[in-house]
Amino acid sequence: xxxxxxxxxxxxxxxxxxxxxxxxxxxxxxxxxxxxxxxxxxxxxxxxxxxxxxxxxxxxxxxxxxxxxxxxxxxxxxxxxxxxxxxxxxxxxxxxxxxxxxxxxxxxxxxxxxxxxx
Numbered sequence: 001x002x003x004x005x006x007x008x009x010x011x012x013x014x015x016x017x018x019x020x021x022x023x024x025x026x027x028x029x030x031x032x033x034x035x036x037x038x039x040x041x042x043x044x045x046x047x048x049x050x051x052x053x054x055x056x057x058x059x060x061x062x063x064x065x066x067x068x069x070x071x072x073x074x075x076x077x078x079x080x081x082x083x084x085x086x087x088x089x090x091x092x093x094x095x096x097x098x099x100x101x102x103x104x105x106x107x108x109x110x111x112x113x114x115x116x117x118x
Contacts (some may be wrong), residue, residue: 006032 010032015022036042102114 004030004032006034 009032010027011030013026013028057064099111099114103111106114
């Protein structure tokens with residue numbers, strides 16, 4: 001359906017009855033307003049809403065990224081602590097065995113050199 005464009009228009013009406021056209025003409029001035037969604041205030045509201053939604057999206061994404069980074073850092077720290085907890089007893093056991101072997105097999109000089117390296 002095609003309607004009138006927005007703005008001012010004039011409507012002229014003349015009647016006809018039994019083939020006789022009336023000499024009286026009625027004139028009406030019509031003003032078609034702009035649709036509300038094309039007004040400056042509605043466009044401003046749409047732009048502000050879009051900016052608010054974009055800001056909220058960025059804030060939420062940043063918050064989720066920080067939480068993910070913190071969680072990954074915590075997991076990495078826990079893994080490191082677990083590896084250190086596993087290695088410490090093994091390392092100490094090997095070092096003491098090495099010292100014992102150096103003392104028994106190599107004598108006092110080799111034992112002192114081994115302790116200095118340790």
